[in-house]
Amino acid sequence: MAQAAAEIHSGRILIKNIGLLLSGNLKNPILDANAIVVQDGKIDSLGKESDLNTSGIDSTVDCKGAAVSPGLIDSHVHPVFGDWTPRQNQLNWIDSFLNGGITCMISAGEVHLPGRPKDIVGLKALAITAQRCFDNFRPGGVKIHAGAPVIEKEMVEEDFAEMAKAGVTLLGEIGLGSVKAGEEARQMVAWARKYGIQSTIHTGGPSVPGSGYIDKDVVLEADADVIGHINGGHTALPLTQIECLCEQCSRAIELVHNGNELAALHAMKTAKELKQLDRVILGTDSPAGSGVQPLGILRMIAMLSSLGDIPPEIVFCFATGNTAKIRNLDGGMIESGRAADFVFLSKAQHSSGKDLLDSIRKGDLPGIGGVMIDGIQRIGRSRNTPPAETLPEFL
Numbered sequence: 317m318a319q320a321a322a323e324i325h326s327g328r329i330l331i332k333n334i335g336l337l338l339s340g341n342l343k344n345p346i347l348d349a350n351a352i353v354v355q356d357g358k359i360d361s362l363g364k365e366s367d368l369n370t371s372g373i374d375s376t377v378d379c380k381g382a383a384v385s386p387g388l389i390d391s392h393v394h395p396v397f398g399d400w401t402p403r404q405n406q407l408n409w410i411d412s413f414l415n416g417g418i419t420c421m422i423s424a425g426e427v428h429l430p431g432r433p434k435d436i437v438g439l440k441a442l443a444i445t446a447q448r449c450f451d452n453f454r455p456g457g458v459k460i461h462a463g464a465p466v467i468e469k470e471m472v473e474e475d476f477a478e479m480a481k482a483g484v485t486l487l488g489e490i491g492l493g494s495v496k497a498g499e500e501a502r503q504m505v506a507w508a509r510k511y512g513i514q515s516t517i518h519t520g521g522p523s524v525p526g527s528g529y530i531d532k533d534v535v536l537e538a539d540a541d542v543i544g545h546i547n548g549g550h551t552a553l554p555l556t557q558i559e560c561l562c563e564q565c566s567r568a569i570e571l572v573h574n575g576n577e578l579a580a581l582h583a584m585k586t587a588k589e590l591k592q593l594d595r596v597i598l599g600t601d602s603p604a605g606s607g608v609q610p611l612g613i614l615r616m617i618a619m620l621s622s623l624g625d626i627p628p629e630i631v632f633c634f635a636t637g638n639t640a641k642i643r644n645l646d647g648g649m650i651e652s653g654r655a656a657d658f659v660f661l662s663k664a665q666h667s668s669g670k671d672l673l674d675s676i677r678k679g680d681l682p683g684i685g686g687v688m689i690d691g692i693q694r695i696g697r698s699r700n701t702p703p704a705e706t707l708p709e710f711l
């Protein structure tokens with residue numbers, strides 16, 4: 317199934333009776349629409365069912381009032397090869413994330429590979445190999461953007477040009493290799509940017525023995541595109557430094573599950589005060605020492621919304637449209653032309669919330685009733701979330 321994921325064509329699909337349509341767009345997080353038409357893996361049109369052109373429909377999804385969100389994007393994962401992680405020696409973890417609504421993942425470095433090469437030729441070869449492998453192999457259809465090299469001191473501009481030409485589009489977290497000084501990192505970030513490679517920097521204390529401490533001065537000087545786990549992974553910078561990072565640069569503010577939750581809430585509140593919630597994106601930073609969290613992004617959404625007092629429809633944008641915009645992805649938002657990557661969800665059975673959004677506001681996780689990627693149904697009822705109250709019917 318996985319290997320063929322990219323080649324299957326969805327045909328023309330009508331998704332109807334949507335009870336709530338989350339857009340992924342901060343400016344307009346809830347859409348006034350109850351139906352979507354998908355054509356060959358892309359969103360064709362959306363609106364009131366009666367207003368849409370539903371001729372030539374091959375199949376129908378009856379949501380029966382369930383909500384639809386763009387597929388969730390995990391902005392910070394550490395895959396290795398296949399659907400296996402050596403960090404916790406677990407199989408099928410990506411498939412488990414699919415059951416948590418994840419349709420797309422961004423690698424912050426294939427750092428857990430046993431015997432990972434640190435010489436320049438070896439690390440470039442690994443990056444190119446990982447990019448190719450995950451381009452060819454998508455467990456459950458999940459889109460995995462990988463091949464994120466951990467940069468080392470001896471690298472020169474030509475290395476970045478060569479990797480970019482070979483298809484590498486990301487750097488692994490800066491700070492996990494020998495480049496830990498701001499000035500050095502700044503030079504390499506600039507080379508990467510020149511060749512269209514996006515960069516992320518590790519922020520805070522070391523994650524595991526061997527990784528480094530990166531404070532706000534290094535983060536600001538390096539000027540990477542994403543302030544990777546601004547809430548630490550796990551050990552966070554002092555809250556005053558986190559505020560400085562939000563205020564003194566305009567780069568993406570990444571909050572991760574495997575970080576300090578108090579620091580995540582503080583960073584989000586600072587971004588809100590700055591009226592810059594469009595910079596906030598979510599990741600799990602897993603697999604890691606804390607394990608593998610298939611529901612990590614849903615847990616972040618519930619935590620940030622309930623404890624941080626931000627409407628859930630806004631927090632959903634952090635895990636969808638914000639990430640898609642910052643990382644130039646084809647999904648993440650419900651608008652025509654975008655990838656038909658959807659999560660079908662409702663409040664969990666026996667939640668005290670009166671509906672999906674109220675249940676999340678009260679800190680409960682939603683129940684997932686199905687996931688679609690590129691217009692293809694990948695799962696029905698999630699094996700990992702609490703049972704959804706309303707299940708869509710795939711006809």
Ligand SMILES: [Zn+2]
Nearest residue numbers: 489518523549
């Ligand atoms: Zn890190």
